[in-house]
Amino acid sequence: MSEPVVVVGGWASPFVTRVCIALRLKGVEYEFLQEAVGRKSELLLRSNPVYRKMPVLLHGGRPVCESLVIVQYVDEAFSAAGKPILPADPYRRAVHRFWAEYADAKVAAPFTTSDTERYGRRRQGRCRGAGVRRAPAARGGLPGVQRREALLRWG
Numbered sequence: 001m002s003e004p005v006v007v008v009g010g011w012a013s014p015f016v017t018r019v020c021i022a023l024r025l026k027g028v029e030y031e032f033l034q035e036a037v038g039r040k041s042e043l044l045l046r047s048n049p050v051y052r053k054m055p056v057l058l059h060g061g062r063p064v065c066e067s068l069v070i071v072q073y074v075d076e077a078f079s080a081a082g083k084p085i086l087p088a089d090p091y092r093r094a095v096h097r098f099w100a101e102y103a104d105a106k107v108a109a110p111f112t113t114s115d116t117e118r119y120g121r122r123r124q125g126r127c128r129g130a131g132v133r134r135a136p137a138a139r140g141g142l143p144g145v146q147r148r149e150a151l152l153r154w155g
């Protein structure tokens with residue numbers, strides 16, 4: 001029996017959509033675990049402890065992170081299924097990767113609200129994010145962890 005494929009993500013994320021498209025192109029059946037808005041599940045945090053972002057692909061319980069890495073993994077792990085996603089020619093592969101990374105660089109910013117990045121900027125006093133500055137919890141005088149959790153819930 002083939003190993004189960006699970007996507008951890010949110011329906012509105014273009015990075016998650018990219019992974020789902022790759023799986024569909026390959027005809028791979030998968031389960032979709034929807035992340036709750038504004039919260040990160042234990043499974044997501046455990047599976048992607050470095051970036052703490054979606055999507056995460058779980059294949060037989062093993063996590064693969066970063067949408068472009070996942071697409072390439074899907075292409076290779078399910079090479080027998082469907083048509084190849086990336087071209088075989090190394091030069092054309094490089095061109096495809098270039099545009100995929102270019103698109104990410106242009107699209108990613110509005111979707112990047114990483115709590116670790118935000119927390120890091122706050123600690124360094126460099127945060128110019130209007131959201132963080134206006135957060136009620138930021139003005140409310142909550143101490144330490146409590147304050148950070150309130151900020152994360154708010155943002």
Ligand SMILES: N[C@@H](CCC(=O)N[C@@H](CS)C(=O)NCC(=O)O)C(=O)O
Binds near residue numbers: 012015053115
């Ligand atoms: N480079 C990552 C970007 C993923 C990403 O930014 N995901 C967003 C959702 S669209 C996310 O998890 N944001 C939460 C956060 O930044 O904390 C990828 O390609 O997978």
